[in-house]
Amino acid sequence: xxxxxxxxxxxxxxxxxxxxxxxxxxxxxxxxxxxxxxxxxxxxxxxxxxxxxxxxxxxxxxxxxxxxxxxxxxxxxxxxxxxxxxxxxxxxxxxxxxxxxxxxxxxxxxxx
Amino acid sequence: xxxxxxxxxxxxxxxxxxxxxxxxxxxxxxxxxxxxxxxxxxxxxxxxxxxxxxxxxxxxxxxxxxxxxxxxxxxxxxxxxxxxxxxxxxxxxxxxxxxxxxxxxxxxxxxxxxxxx
Numbered sequence: 001x002x003x004x005x006x007x008x009x010x011x012x013x014x015x016x017x018x019x020x021x022x023x024x025x026x027x028x029x030x031x032x033x034x035x036x037x038x039x040x041x042x043x044x045x046x047x048x049x050x051x052x053x054x055x056x057x058x059x060x061x062x063x064x065x066x067x068x069x070x071x072x073x074x075x076x077x078x079x080x081x082x083x084x085x086x087x088x089x090x091x092x093x094x095x096x097x098x099x100x101x102x103x104x105x106x107x108x109x110x111x112x
Numbered sequence: 113x114x115x116x117x118x119x120x121x122x123x124x125x126x127x128x129x130x131x132x133x134x135x136x137x138x139x140x141x142x143x144x145x146x147x148x149x150x151x152x153x154x155x156x157x158x159x160x161x162x163x164x165x166x167x168x169x170x171x172x173x174x175x176x177x178x179x180x181x182x183x184x185x186x187x188x189x190x191x192x193x194x195x196x197x198x199x200x201x202x203x204x205x206x207x208x209x210x211x212x213x214x215x216x217x218x219x220x221x222x223x224x225x226x227x228x229x
Contacts, residue, residue: 008153034217043118043205043220044156088155098209099146100218102155 003027006089006103015112019076023089023103026070030091030101033065035074038086038105047087048074079110114140114210118221126229127198133191133224135162135206141186142208146218147179150203162189162206196228 006023013019021035032051036044048063050056056063062075072091076083089103115138123131135145143164148156160181161169168181178200180192193200205223210216 032217036220041203041223041225043116043207043222046217046219049217099158099161100207104155107153 001026002104004089004091004101004103007106008104010107010109012109012111013079015079015081015110017079017110019079019083019108019110021074021076021087021089021106021108023072023091024070025072025091025101027091027101028067028070029093031094032092032098033063033072034090034092034100035061035063036088036090037083038088040085044088081110081112084109114208114216114219116206116208116219116221118206118224120224121222122225122227124227124229125196128195130192130194131196131226133193133204133206133226135189135191135208135221137187137208140208140211142189143186145183145189145206145208147181147189147191148205148207150205150223152203156205159191164189193226196226198228201226201228 004025034049035047037047038044050065053065053067060077064073086105086107088105090100092098092100117136119134145162147159150156159174162181162183164183183189203223207218207220209218
């Protein structure tokens, strides 16, 4: 069993839809949770990061962490074609200079 | 925000040559940087942790003599793929944690696409 599980998709939704991306993990010691967006042939771009359980909102993006269920989510509201990318969840025991454990990444396409 | 720059973005070379990839933190100092490898449609695989002024720490299964890492300054880490072969063709990405009053998440470079003929 992988330490972090993420459905690779692909996921295709119409423009304007609400997108829900999820990851589950097995190591209860993870404290920091990140979502990265990666466009084709580019490095991952940090979208959201949270510490421990709770919600965090930034514009059209909302990140949720449920440590009791070992489950994290990223919601994208009013999705745009420019949101089409691969979304990677990542987590670590501590923040900063610490190894990240990544999910497999979900390929998302927003159709105009 | 923290910016990490990688160079070159794409390199094509013949089998048997060595290739050096640079990773720079542009507006901050990074005592630690990370090197990843990514195959098409797959996630990032950590290769090694680069530590300024000391030896790199390699992940299990990564050949130290094949992938030489040097972190000679607080803003520069280099990855040299020695005697590269077609199976070394991949997308190589580096990252560095940002700095601030609280521990910051890692920021990634734009990657280097390596093609060995």
